[in-house]
C-alpha cells in the first residue's frame with residue numbers, strides 16, 4: 001500500500017515516466033498535460049461530499065479519465081455531470097462505464113482540452129491535475145464560475161487562493177474552494 005502510494009506520487013512528479021508506461025495516444029491527439037492516474041473511489045466519494053453535490057448540481061470533472069467522478073456524481077448524488085477528457089480512448093472507456101452504470105442520460109463526456117472548455121454551467125468543478133495546471137486554470141475558474149460554485153481538488157492546492165476546507169482522505173489532501181459572492185479576484 002505504502003509502495004503503491006509512493007509510485008503514484010513519483011508518477012505525478014515525473015509525468016514523462018508515466019507517459020512512457022501508458023499506450024500511445026491516437027495520431028492527431030494533442031499531448032496530455034497530465035498523465036492518467038485514477039482517484040481512489042473512497043476519495044472520489046469524499047470529494048463529492050465535500051463539494052455538497054446534490055441533484056440540482058452540474059459537476060464538471062476536468063481531465064475525466066475513466067469517468068469515475070462523473071459517474072459517481074450522477075449515480076450516488078443524483079447530479080448531472082460532464083467529463084472533459086483529451087484522450088479519445090479514455091472518453092470511449094468512460095462512455096462505456098457510464099452506460100454500464102445506467103447513468104448515460106445524466107452524464108456527457110467531451111473530448112476536448114480542459115483549458116478551452118466553457119465552464120459557465122458548472123456548479124461544481126473537480127480536479128486531479130498538477131500544481132502548475134491548477135494555477136493556469138485558476139483565472140478561468142474565477143472568470144467563468146458563478147458565485148457559490150465549488151471547486152474540489154485531489155492532492156494539489158491553488159497557490160495563494162486559500163481553500164475554505166482541507167481534509168486528508170486516505171492520506172491525501174483534498175481541497176475545497178467556493179467562488180465568493182462578489183467575484184473580485
Ligand SMILES: C[S@@+](CC[C@H](N)C(=O)[O-])C[C@H]1O[C@@H](n2cnc3c(N)ncnc32)[C@H](O)[C@@H]1O
Nearest residue numbers: 033034036037038039063065085086113114128
Ligand atoms: C490524473 S488523471 C485524473 C482522472 C480522473 N479525474 C480521476 O480523478 O480519476 C488526469 C486526466 O486528465 C487528462 N488530461 C490531460 N491533459 C488534459 C487536457 N489538456 N484536457 C483534458 N484532459 C486532459 C488525462 O488524459 C487524464 O485522464
